[in-house]
Amino acid sequence: MAPTATKASPAELLRLYAGMKLIREVEQRLAVMFGDGEIPGFIHLSIGQEAVAVGIAAALRPHDTLASNHRGHGHALAKGLDVSRFFLEIMGRSEGYCGGRGGSMHVADMSVGMLGANGIVGAGLPIAVGSALAHHLRKTGGIACVFFGDGALAEGALHESFNLAALWKLPILFVCENNGWSEFSPASRQLAAEPSKLAEAFKIPTDRVDGNDIIAVRAAALSAVEAIRAGGGPRLIECKTTRVRGHFEGDAQKYRDAGECEEIGRKDPINRAQEELRIMGVPDADIAAADEAARRRVDEAVAVARAGTAPVPATALADVYSPRVASKTAGVRP
Amino acid sequence: MSEVRFGQAINRALADAMEQDSSVVLLGEDVGEAGGPFGVTRGLLKRFGAERVRDTPISEAAIVGAAVGAAMTGLRPVVEVMFMDFVTLAMDALVNQAAKARFMFGGQVSVPMVVRMPHGGGINAGPQHSQCLEAWLAHVPGLKVVCPSNVEDAYALVRAAIDDDDPVIVVENKALYATKGELPEPMSAVPIGRARTARVGNDVTIVTYGAMVPVGLAAAAVLENEGIDAEVLDLRSLQPWDETAVLESLSRTHRLVVCHEAVEAFGIGAEIVARLADTGFDELDGPLVRVGAPFMPPPFAKSLEDWYRPDAGRVIAAVKRAIA
Numbered sequence: 121m122a123p124t125a126t127k128a129s130p131a132e133l134l135r136l137y138a139g140m141k142l143i144r145e146v147e148q149r150l151a152v153m154f155g156d157g158e159i160p161g162f163i164h165l166s167i168g169q170e171a172v173a174v175g176i177a178a179a180l181r182p183h184d185t186l187a188s189n190h191r192g193h194g195h196a197l198a199k200g201l202d203v204s205r206f207f208l209e210i211m212g213r214s215e216g217y218c219g220g221r222g223g224s225m226h227v228a229d230m231s232v233g234m235l236g237a238n239g240i241v242g243a244g245l246p247i248a249v250g251s252a253l254a255h256h257l258r259k260t261g262g263i264a265c266v267f268f269g270d271g272a273l274a275e276g277a278l279h280e281s282f283n284l285a286a287l288w289k290l291p292i293l294f295v296c297e298n299n300g301w302s303e304f305s306p307a308s309r310q311l312a313a314e315p316s317k318l319a320e321a322f323k324i325p326t327d328r329v330d331g332n333d334i335i336a337v338r339a340a341a342l343s344a345v346e347a348i349r350a351g352g353g354p355r356l357i358e359c360k361t362t363r364v365r366g367h368f369e370g371d372a373q374k375y376r377d378a379g380e381c382e383e384i385g386r387k388d389p390i391n392r393a394q395e396e397l398r399i400m401g402v403p404d405a406d407i408a409a410a411d412e413a414a415r416r417r418v419d420e421a422v423a424v425a426r427a428g429t430a431p432v433p434a435t436a437l438a439d440v441y442s443p444r445v446a447s448k449t450a451g452v453r454p
Numbered sequence: 455m456s457e458v459r460f461g462q463a464i465n466r467a468l469a470d471a472m473e474q475d476s477s478v479v480l481l482g483e484d485v486g487e488a489g490g491p492f493g494v495t496r497g498l499l500k501r502f503g504a505e506r507v508r509d510t511p512i513s514e515a516a517i518v519g520a521a522v523g524a525a526m527t528g529l530r531p532v533v534e535v536m537f538m539d540f541v542t543l544a545m546d547a548l549v550n551q552a553a554k555a556r557f558m559f560g561g562q563v564s565v566p567m568v569v570r571m572p573h574g575g576g577i578n579a580g581p582q583h584s585q586c587l588e589a590w591l592a593h594v595p596g597l598k599v600v601c602p603s604n605v606e607d608a609y610a611l612v613r614a615a616i617d618d619d620d621p622v623i624v625v626e627n628k629a630l631y632a633t634k635g636e637l638p639e640p641m642s643a644v645p646i647g648r649a650r651t652a653r654v655g656n657d658v659t660i661v662t663y664g665a666m667v668p669v670g671l672a673a674a675a676v677l678e679n680e681g682i683d684a685e686v687l688d689l690r691s692l693q694p695w696d697e698t699a700v701l702e703s704l705s706r707t708h709r710l711v712v713c714h715e716a717v718e719a720f721g722i723g724a725e726i727v728a729r730l731a732d733t734g735f736d737e738l739d740g741p742l743v744r745v746g747a748p749f750m751p752p753p754f755a756k757s758l759e760d761w762y763r764p765d766a767g768r769v770i771a772a773v774k775r776a777i778a
Contacts, residue, residue, distance in 0.1 A: 226559065239550070246519020247520070
């Protein structure tokens with residue numbers, strides 16, 4: 121582990137803070153727009169979990185690949201997606217990342233290794249395992265990373281993926297965002313096992329961190345990624361975090377008590393990073409400037425997305441299949 | 455020309471593709487050391503090494519899911535699912551991931567993967583090792599499905615499947631693995647979506663695929679003695695299927711029977727006759743007739759399985775209804 125990993129310089133922490141603040145600003149705006157009927161379909165917000173996305177992504181390189189899940193806005197933005205094209209996709213515009221075919225649950229940008237959010241719980245794990253196999257066989261020097269919630273710990277595909285990745289010593293970082301909720305049910309009613317012990321059963325080294333502490337998440341990620349790049353095989357980081365909003369927007373959360381929601385405010389990763397910045401002596405004006413930059417970026421993106429065009433039905437069938445191309449390896453007979 | 459078995463032709467296709475393209479890798483349960491349950495991948499581990507010929511744990515969801523991620527990021531994986539019945543365990547990876555990635559990501563990425571899977575009965579393997587589930591997969595936009603009936607097409611369709619930029623399911627009938635045929639030199643791929651006329655005839659068109667092609671030909675030989683000249687079309691590809699070729703044949707024979715080993719209800723035959731009832735209506739001089747297994751799980755006992763699987767007698771009876 122790099123000696124500086126457990127600490128961050130003021131400038132570095134300010135960058136991490138700005139990354140979290142952008143995600144928060146994006147999702148708060150999405151919540152308002154969803155409430156106003158501007159966003160179709162379902163959106164699942166990661167408010168309160170930003171430190172996981174930003175802290176992990178800080179250890180990844182552009183050609184590292186990332187598989188995400190239904191609560192994936194933060195992962196996508198932290199991996200470097202453009203905010204305007206992100207909003208365009210979530211609003212179902214043809215200029216969006218997926219031409220309006222995917223929406224919130226399928227945002228992807230292959231150019232930065234973002235292999236997609238995913239509407240199926242646990243489905244990103246095997247995809248990331250396969251991408252790790254591709255990194256290994258193609259000797260790219262890259263690694264794969266996958267984010268999943270504690271709810272995915274009950275999925276069979278997760279156990280199969282842990283086993284396969286460990287057997288083949290693949291370059292993959294598993295990141296469990298343990299927010300204690302599987303949709304509308306508490307973890308206590310979902311899983312008989314301790315989350316971190318599951319991966320250890322497959323001999324995957326596991327680190328447990330406070331997922332609302334951006335510096336701790338980044339430190340764990342740097343350490344794990346270094347070990348993975350060195351050929352050490354898969355690692356798991358379990359990040360204990362908090363889901364502030366409901367399972368999806370519009371979820372009244374009648375299953376949660378008020379005490380828990382109050383406690384959430386004290387754990388907020390962005391407030392905590394802000395306090396840390398002040399302790400480090402970063403001027404309030406610099407923090408305010410980061411806040412303002414995030415707001416401006418989102419204002420611009422929303423304006424661009426509102427001006428985007430709806431995809432026309434004449435283009436609907438494009439990309440169900442790839443364009444026909446001449447045979448690459450085999451001669452074709454009629 | 456060389457005479458090889460059906461399984462050997464697939465082995466040759468895999469080997470030739472791996473030889474020409476280092477991104478082609480094999481994944482599956484016992485495909486390496488054991489050479490596959492039907493011997494299809496025998497010798498490939500030794501020739502290409504354990505990095506590219508990978509024995510996997512019994513984890514269909516992870517194997518097929520990993521193939522999706524590998525295909526999205528630069529490999530061309532070929533997965534063997536030991537029996538088609540086991541594809542049930544990998545349906546998320548196929549239906550929600552492989553089939554949709556290109557579309558739902560707006561054309562950013564293709565998923566060039568192949569999943570080979572043996573279907574069909576005749577070896578008393580019982581209800582969970584004998585099913586023909588190809589209609590499920592042909593029903594999913596984004597997937598392609600092929601099903602060879604002979605040695606030459608087995609080679610050609612496996613090459614075409616590996617070459618294809620989209621996920622392709624290669625359905626291999628277990629009863630065909632030991633059949634022999636000539637493999638022409640040079641060997642080549644055949645375009646996916648093109649049917650083959652297995653027998654030219656004028657009185658009725660028998661549309662079929664896979665192991666039912668020899669059954670259709672046997673029925674045609676019997677019918678010939680009765681003065682009925684049947685044309686037999688081998689679809690080779692089920693998704694997409696060659697509607698043009700079927701319509702062309704129907705426009706000459708004006709009678710049509712579709713045969714498959716899969717259950718008749720909601721099957722490949724249902725789609726074909728429904729299309730032709732529309733696009734071929736003016737050509738029809740008789741009912742469109744289907745032959746398939748009865749609507750029940752494949753039975754184990756030999757006496758029951760023999761009765762369950764469609765045979766030439768059932769095809770002949772169907773033809774007589776079609777031309778009545």
